[in-house]
Amino acid sequence: MKKYYIHxxxxxxxxxxxxLISEKFRKDNFECTQKPEEADIIIFNSCTVTTDADKECxxxxxxAAKLPSRPKIxxxxxxxxxxxxxxxxxxxxIEIITDKTKLFIEPRKQIVSGFDRHSRAFLKIQDGCxxxxxxxxxxxxxxxxxxxxxxxVLSEIKxxxxxxxxxxxxxxxxxxxxxSGLSNLFEKIIKIPLDxxxxxxxIELSEIDDKFIELIETNTxxxxxxxxxxxxxxxxxxxxxxxxxxxxxxxxxxINKIMRSLPDLALTTDIITGFPGETEKHHEETCDFIKQIxxxxxxxxxxxxxxxxxxxxxxxxxxxxxxxxxxxxxFEIDSVKRKNFLNKNIGTKRKAVKTGNNKALTxxxxxxxxxxxxxxxxxxxxxxxxxxxxxSGIFEVEITDTSEI
Numbered sequence: 001m002k003k004y005y006i007h008x009x010x011x012x013x014x015x016x017x018x019x020l021i022s023e024k025f026r027k028d029n030f031e032c033t034q035k036p037e038e039a040d041i042i043i044f045n046s047c048t049v050t051t052d053a054d055k056e057c058x059x060x061x062x063x064a065a066k067l068p069s070r071p072k073i074x075x076x077x078x079x080x081x082x083x084x085x086x087x088x089x090x091x092x093x094i095e096i097i098t099d100k101t102k103l104f105i106e107p108r109k110q111i112v113s114g115f116d117r118h119s120r121a122f123l124k125i126q127d128g129c130x131x132x133x134x135x136x137x138x139x140x141x142x143x144x145x146x147x148x149x150x151x152x153v154l155s156e157i158k159x160x161x162x163x164x165x166x167x168x169x170x171x172x173x174x175x176x177x178x179x180s181g182l183s184n185l186f187e188k189i190i191k192i193p194l195d196x197x198x199x200x201x202x203i204e205l206s207e208i209d210d211k212f213i214e215l216i217e218t219n220t221x222x223x224x225x226x227x228x229x230x231x232x233x234x235x236x237x238x239x240x241x242x243x244x245x246x247x248x249x250x251x252x253x254x255i256n257k258i259m260r261s262l263p264d265l266a267l268t269t270d271i272i273t274g275f276p277g278e279t280e281k282h283h284e285e286t287c288d289f290i291k292q293i294x295x296x297x298x299x300x301x302x303x304x305x306x307x308x309x310x311x312x313x314x315x316x317x318x319x320x321x322x323x324x325x326x327x328x329x330x331f332e333i334d335s336v337k338r339k340n341f342l343n344k345n346i347g348t349k350r351k352a353v354k355t356g357n358n359k360a361l362t363x364x365x366x367x368x369x370x371x372x373x374x375x376x377x378x379x380x381x382x383x384x385x386x387x388x389x390x391x392s393g394i395f396e397v398e399i400t401d402t403s404e405i
Contacts, residue, residue: 003032005036007042008045009046011049013171014047016112016171024104045076046080047077048306057079074096075091081098111155113159113160113163119356121165123160125185127142128143128144131243133232134314145177157192176207187211196394197351204229226265226268226364229255234287234288241277242275255293266341270298271290273301274327276315276317298337346399346400347399362399367403367404369403
């Protein structure tokens with residue numbers, strides 16, 4: 001039997017689409033391998049959101065091209081939408097697939113039956129973005145807005161839960177743009193009479209309405225107490241240059257409202273440091289602002305030019321060394337935020353799902369290590385079983401000083 005190897009770069013949407021590709025290859029009688037040197041076909045599902053993502057993809061392509069077994073190499077994903085000609089010039093022996101849906105089983109339905117090597121399942125409900133934040137290449141490579149019909153979302157959730165997945169993470173390029181609204185979709189999801197919980201991977205501030213907050217507050221067992229709300233900068237001047245449609249005052253007001261209703265919520269965010277024109281004053285404004293917001297964790301990005309974006313044409317670029325130094329300041333604040341959030345939760349009990357390696361993830365995004373022999377036995381059962389027979393469930397854990405966010 002021929003073998004395939006697939007490597008995924010980037011976001012949860014890419015991971016979902018890689019699962020679709022994987023299921024298509026298995027349907028065509030291929031066997032999956034975790035060793036690229038054993039593969040007859042290697043598929044790279046790429047990301048191009050940062051310069052580092054481009055470089056990482058290039059490193060993997062060069063390694064694959066040197067394999068003595070000379071496998072067929074296929075490259076798809078976002079990088080081929082923006083750098084197609086450049087890649088063709090560098091890697092003439094690689095098949096470039098600009099339309100990823102050609103690799104899917106049913107490109108219109110886009111439904112997975114499981115999630116290889118994951119204990120949680122990602123479910124793509126939306127694609128495309130037209131926000132055009134000045135630093136972001138995504139609207140140029142994924143600009144067609146699409147939403148999965150509600151009945152298909154509900155059907156896919158039921159199928160995944162019945163196949164052993166107790167947490168479903170709803171994801172999209174701009175999930176808040178879901179056609180019928182996230183609140184309406186969540187209202188239908190929580191009525192599914194199965195034992196599972198749902199989490200939204202990321203949502204913009206303006207897309208969180210009162211109904212959504214109320215649904216989280218009143219459905220503890222079904223909706224995770226975790227929201228990832230991108231901030232990007234704590235300077236109003238920089239936010240305007242980024243084309244982010246809110247001020248720090250508006251952000252703080254909305255977050256305070258959310259936290260009053262959901263005091264145990266894990267609030268995570270994205271921060272970009274070193275945006276063109278960012279001065280030391282702007283950086284200090286960001287540091288001061290993020291200190292006063294009840295964040296639990298940051299995802300920190302060092303700014304890198306994306307050719308074709310508006311920000312790539314901006315003057316007053318921040319030096320690499322200065323970006324590095326400023327990111328250290330943000331990381332230090334992040335460390336304090338994580339400790340504060342953990343300390344607030346130590347000694348409490350939360351609902352969790354297994355994430356492998358004798359660890360579990362709570363509804364409010366805390367990773368807890370093995371605590372009981374019963375849990376250990378359950379994890380061993382999970383390791384020994386296949387995807388469709390996986391023993392899984394939601395169980396209670398106590399958060400200790402060995403936990404991490």
